Amino acid sequence: MARHAEPAPLLARRRDLREEGFTDRDLARAVTAGTLLHPRRNAYLPMGVPVDTLDAVSIGGLLTCTSELRRAGVFVMERADLDVHLPEHASRVPGIPRPVRRHWGRLVRRPHPSATSVEPLDAVACAVRCQSPRAAIASIDSALQRGTCTATTCGNCSARSPGGLLPLVDGRAESGPETLVRLILRALGLRYEVQVWISGVGRVDFVVEGWLIIECDSEEFHSDWEAQRRDRRRDQAAAARGFAVYRPIAEDIMWRPEEVVAAIRGLVLGAAGGALSRRVA
Structure with a gap:
């Protein structure tokens, strides 16, 4: 039976929180108390979000590729320390004290405005390109097993990969x-x-x-x-x-x-x- 992945945490904008009744003083107190995270200007996250998500948001990007699959519990074998997708128009990206693999390509699916991660289809497609063929097949199998993507969407990812991995995919694999x-x-x-x-x-x-x-x-x-x-x-x-x-x-x-x-x-x-x-x- 497929084990479904935890959904990615959503970002809260300052204006949205103010509309819900929070004042700037409330937000400042919550950040000081450690009950609310403030990774960048006008952006807030709940306590307990993964460090990878926090770091991706802090530089204005979305978690992607092997980092997003790892967060979702999908098997990855060849991974960067942190994979971040950045907007095409982003010119100056703040640095963080850890290695970052930056991705700039156009996404197949538009993320939610409050998303902290790319859509599963884009994460799988990116991980397929960034890993060896055997590791990519294992990631696709794992994504199918966990319900991170469907047979159709994972099939689209593998069909676009070099050499075409689709005939080798089997979602019955449990690891x-x-x-x-x-x-x-x-x-x-x-x-x-x-x-x-x-x-x-x-x-x-x-x-x-x-x-x-x-x-x-x-x-x-x-x-x-x-x-x-x-x-x-x-x-x-x-x-x-x-x-x-x-x-x-x-x-x-x-x-x-x-x-x-x-x-x-x-x-x-x-x-x-x-x-x-x-x-x-």
Whole structure:
């Protein structure tokens, strides 16, 4: 089931707050007390907004690209410290004490006048351009899974990307590493199924060639002993049903994919040989 992203916070203009009955003295007191943020002239934000949003607004821009996707809980792999979209007419942009990647292109969708972020379609499209193809596919899959964008809008983003990523997109992936493993399996020419329910075991990320289960483990869900014990008992139940299990960790999938490729190739070649060996050698 898709997990919907938190909406981006909205900016409050001084004139709007005055129309609601706030005086300039009220606003000054709230800022001094720390219950209201004042990132730039005539612009206010509620307490608790993400630092990235605050910094983007402070220089007159909107959060975009990998920074906006990260705020929305979408997987990004290759990211700048802060991505900010600036108006085309902006000439002098104040500096802030952190690296900023500035984006000036025309947006596909006009943001709300009080928006602090670009629309999801523009954030995804920008992240597709700024990441490698495999990272871009993982971000699109994640955006679909979280409901950040629809199949149509994400499809439009991938269709406009270099080389066309649309045939490789699959919103069933529940994490970025799952997408990356799926791309590895596809590149190796292996038969695989995703999100498979196995009686007595439960749902697994992949079943490869009908006998190899691959589960993509991350620290978030597999770090404590209780989670590891549950995983090992699932693996034991899978073994009793004739399955082997391989659990690559997320950091290897993302940053050392050649080791994951070697492991999968070794498992498949060692078990099958023959015609299958020639397919993945």
